[in-house]
Amino acid sequence: NAGVTQTPKFQVLKTGQSMTLQCAQDMNHNSMYWYRQDPGMGLRLIYYSASEGTTDKGEVPNGYNVSRLNKREFSLRLESAAPSQTSVYFCASSRTGSYNEQFFGPGTRLTVL
Amino acid sequence: AQTVTQSQPEMSVQEAETVTLSCTYDTSENNYYLFWYKQPPSRQMILVIRQEAYKQQNATENRFSVNFQKAAKSFSLKISDSQLGDTAMYFCAFRKAAGNKLTFGGGTRVLVKP
Numbered sequence: 001n002a003g004v005t006q007t008p009k010f011q012v013l014k015t016g017q018s019m020t021l022q023c024a025q026d027m028n029h030n031s032m033y034w035y036r037q038d039p040g041m042g043l044r045l046i047y048y049s050a051s052e053g054t055t056d057k058g059e060v061p062n063g064y065n066v067s068r069l070n071k072r073e074f075s076l077r078l079e080s081a082a083p084s085q086t087s088v089y090f091c092a093s094s095r096t097g098s099y100n101e102q103f104f105g106p107g108t109r110l111t112v113l
Numbered sequence: 114a115q116t117v118t119q120s121q122p123e124m125s126v127q128e129a130e131t132v133t134l135s136c137t138y139d140t141s142e143n144n145y146y147l148f149w150y151k152q153p154p155s156r157q158m159i160l161v162i163r164q165e166a167y168k169q170q171n172a173t174e175n176r177f178s179v180n181f182q183k184a185a186k187s188f189s190l191k192i193s194d195s196q197l198g199d200t201a202m203y204f205c206a207f208r209k210a211a212g213n214k215l216t217f218g219g220g221t222r223v224l225v226k227p
Contacts, residue, residue: 031213033213033215040122040219040220041217041219041220042117042204042206042217042218042219042220043158043204043215043217044217045214045215048213048214050213056213058214059214059216088156090158092158099146099163099165101148101160101163102160102215104157104158104159106155106156106157107156107157
């Protein structure tokens with residue numbers, strides 16, 4: 001089991017460029033999440049998908065879009081990157097239910113110049 | 114909205130000693146879950162321990178235990194017999210019983226010294 005995988009691990013963009021962060025899980029989880037982590041702060045939820053075919057906004061959705069491609073994959077797209085989006089991005093997945101542990105990917109460090 | 118506060122930005126502890134990390138939260142919910150996550154330098158987020166709000170008994174996982182005080186909205190983590198591998202950022206997190214969102218505190222950096 002690879003768990004939760006994310007690509008790429010590092011990325012540098014120029015302001016205005018677009019890119020998609022990829023996430024996949026092989027644990028047959030229904031729910032998937034995207035978080036960002038800024039220095040000195042905990043993770044903040046960008047978007048989540050409670051089940052295949054559904055997506056919902058989290059705490060900081062502005063400037064992002066998501067696609068739940070199938071049960072395994074959940075991508076995060078930056079249409080026009082801004083320096084404020086410089087952060088570390090984490091994808092996570094879990095079984096349905098609030099008690100269940102969220103399993104995190106290794107993160108993507110994104111720098112927007 | 115829920116908030117989670119970790120008032121200790123950084124703590125250091127000698128190997129084999131005990132350290133306690135504090136966490137307070139604010140919510141109007143009666144049923145919820147609380148978590149402690151560890152983030153070592155590798156950046157990987159790892160669940161350390163979790164607590165259900167309706168359970169009065171404090172959760173324990175090997176050397177890790179919590180002191181859950183529901184009335185005070187406090188959820189501290191105790192690391193006993195600290196090991197060098199415990200060096201990491203530790204995040205407290207809150208989740209409503211009927212929700213998907215994890216709300217994280219700002220983290221406490223723990224340094225275990227040999």
